[in-house]
Amino acid sequence: MLEQTLDRLYSNTYPFASSVKTTAYQAVSEIKDRFSDPNLKELGATSHYQELNASNRYLQPITARPDFLTTSSYSAAQIGSATHLVMQQVDFSRIDEPDYPKNLLQELIDNDLIEKDLAKQVNLSYIESFFNDRVCA
Known part of the structure; x- marks a missing residue:
């Protein structure tokens, strides 16, 4: 019985694993900085609206x-x-x-x-x- 209980406890999968790996708070300026680029001439204005992949961050494209x-x-x-x-x-x-x-x-x-x-x-x-x-x- 103890073995079954321990097996059940240690094999449990946390349903919100992605939430644990991301920050709970993101400042507006931090999100803005992810979408800004100091060299607008090379990348063009559309680069600000592309979805960026960043570790530990949920970022969505800014389209509005x-x-x-x-x-x-x-x-x-x-x-x-x-x-x-x-x-x-x-x-x-x-x-x-x-x-x-x-x-x-x-x-x-x-x-x-x-x-x-x-x-x-x-x-x-x-x-x-x-x-x-x-x-x-």
Whole structure:
């Protein structure tokens, strides 16, 4: 009887094994980083929407466009998110090029990463002054 009980206990298969091998919490920025790529020119904008395989993570393709990419009236938060997106994509080896922030913004528009109407709301002079400040120099 003891042998049968031990055999039953040790041969039991846990039904939620995949849950044990994955994290219980994933930060939004961590998921976003999995889908971002610093070199958009080589991979193209569609690389952000492909399903990625990562160990110990459940990742699904991001197919829906965020609201800030599709609305015509933009809130301060949406404009700030777009500004942050531009700043995330800055190539520091090109920061001293004339009109670099403007050209970068156009690249993001061309790659469908930011809507043209929203891009008009991004204040490039703020971005330029941020990167020309002593803190960034």
